[in-house]
Amino acid sequence: MRFGLFGTGPWAHQAHAPALAAHDDVEFVGVWGRNAEKAGALAEEFGAKPYAEVDALIADVDAIAVALPPGVQAEIALKAARAGKHLLLDKPVAFTAAAADEIVAAAAEQDVASVVFFTRRFMPQIQEFVDRARATGGWLEARIDHLGSIFQPGNPFGESAWRKESGGLWDVGPHAVALVLPVLGPVSEVTALSGARDMTHILMRHTGGAISTMTLSVDAPAKLEREVAALYGESGVADVPPVPWLPVEAFGRAIDALIGAANGGPASALDVRFGAEVVKILAAAAESVSDGRTVKLAEQ
Known part of the structure; x- marks a missing residue:
C-alpha cells in the first residue's frame, strides 16, 4: 500500500515515519509538512519524497498517515477520504464532533478503510x-x-x-x-x-x-x-x-489493521467511527x- 505522511513533528519522527519505512507491505511515497525544510529532511531520512502540496501527495498514494494537530488533521483527512484514500489518523480525530462526523460520512461514502492510532x-x-x-x-x-x-x-x-x-x-x-x-x-x-x-x-x-x-x-x-x-x-x-512504550511497534500494528481492512478484512474496532465517538x-x-x-x- 502506498502511503503519504502528513506531519514532521516529534511524533512523526518517533512513530509514523520509522514504522512506515520498516513495514514490508508499505511503499513510503512522500512527506508533506507545514515547514518545507522539515518535510525535506524527514523524507530524506526515510527514503521518501518531500511534497509541497497536500493535494499532490494525496493524489499519489493509496492511504495517508497523519501526525498533525487535530484541527489541521481533520481538514486533510476529509480531503483524503473524499478522494477515496484510506485513513490512518492520530488521536483525537478532530476538535469538534461536527468535523469528526464529516470524516466518518466521507469515509463511508467512499468505502475507505480507517484506523485511529490510540497508541497502547x-x-x-x-x-x-x-x-x-x-x-x-x-x-x-x-x-x-x-x-x-x-x-x-x-x-x-x-x-x-x-x-x-x-x-x-x-x-x-x-x-x-x-x-x-x-x-x-x-x-x-x-x-x-x-x-x-x-x-x-x-x-x-x-x-x-x-x-x-x-x-x-x-x-x-x-x-x-x-x-x-x-x-x-x-x-x-x-x-x-x-506496557512498554514501543510506538513504532504499535504503529506497525495499526498499519496492519488498516491494510487488512482495506483488503476486505474486518473493519478495525478503532476506526473513524470509534474516533468520532471519543x-x-x-x-x-x-x-x-x-x-x-x-x-x-x-x-x-
Missing part, C-alpha cells in the same frame, strides 16, 4: 485485557489517572502549541476514553472540572449504568506523574497492565468545564 490499544497486552474485561462483564466503575509533565526541558511535545492550549483533556484524554469505552459501553452524560496545572477531572455515566472517572494532566508536578487504570465490579478489581465525549467534557453543567450526549 495496539499493544497485545492491552487488547487482551480489553477482551477479557468485556467477556467478564459486571463492571460498575472505572478509574483512570493519566498525569504527565511534558513542559520540561528536553521534552519535544512541550513545544506543541495545540497541547499548550488544549492540555491533557485532548492529549491524553483520548487514550483514557478509548480504554473504557469498549468495556463499559457508550456514554450518556459527562461532567467535568478543570483546576490548576491542567488538572482535569471527568465523570462519565455509561448507558449500561457504570460510572467512570478520569484525572488528566500534561502539566502535573513531577512527583505526581502517574498512569494507572482499573475496573471495579462484581468480580473484584482488574488493574490495567503496564471526540464527542471529549467535546462534552470541554463544554461541561466551560458551562459548569452536566452535558447529555445523544443516544448512539
Whole structure:
C-alpha cells in the first residue's frame, strides 16, 4: 500500500515515519509538512519524497498517515477520504464532533478503510485485557489517572502549541476514553472540572449504568506523574497492565489493521467511527468545564 505522511513533528519522527519505512507491505511515497525544510529532511531520512502540496501527495498514494494537530488533521483527512484514500489518523480525530462526523460520512461514502492510532490499544497486552474485561462483564466503575509533565526541558511535545492550549483533556484524554469505552459501553452524560496545572477531572455515566472517572494532566508536578487504570465490579478489581512504550511497534500494528481492512478484512474496532465517538465525549467534557453543567450526549 502506498502511503503519504502528513506531519514532521516529534511524533512523526518517533512513530509514523520509522514504522512506515520498516513495514514490508508499505511503499513510503512522500512527506508533506507545514515547514518545507522539515518535510525535506524527514523524507530524506526515510527514503521518501518531500511534497509541497497536500493535494499532490494525496493524489499519489493509496492511504495517508497523519501526525498533525487535530484541527489541521481533520481538514486533510476529509480531503483524503473524499478522494477515496484510506485513513490512518492520530488521536483525537478532530476538535469538534461536527468535523469528526464529516470524516466518518466521507469515509463511508467512499468505502475507505480507517484506523485511529490510540497508541497502547495496539499493544497485545492491552487488547487482551480489553477482551477479557468485556467477556467478564459486571463492571460498575472505572478509574483512570493519566498525569504527565511534558513542559520540561528536553521534552519535544512541550513545544506543541495545540497541547499548550488544549492540555491533557485532548492529549491524553483520548487514550483514557478509548480504554473504557469498549468495556463499559457508550456514554450518556459527562461532567467535568478543570483546576490548576491542567488538572482535569471527568465523570462519565455509561448507558449500561457504570460510572467512570478520569484525572488528566500534561502539566502535573513531577512527583505526581502517574498512569494507572482499573475496573471495579462484581468480580473484584482488574488493574490495567503496564506496557512498554514501543510506538513504532504499535504503529506497525495499526498499519496492519488498516491494510487488512482495506483488503476486505474486518473493519478495525478503532476506526473513524470509534474516533468520532471519543471526540464527542471529549467535546462534552470541554463544554461541561466551560458551562459548569452536566452535558447529555445523544443516544448512539
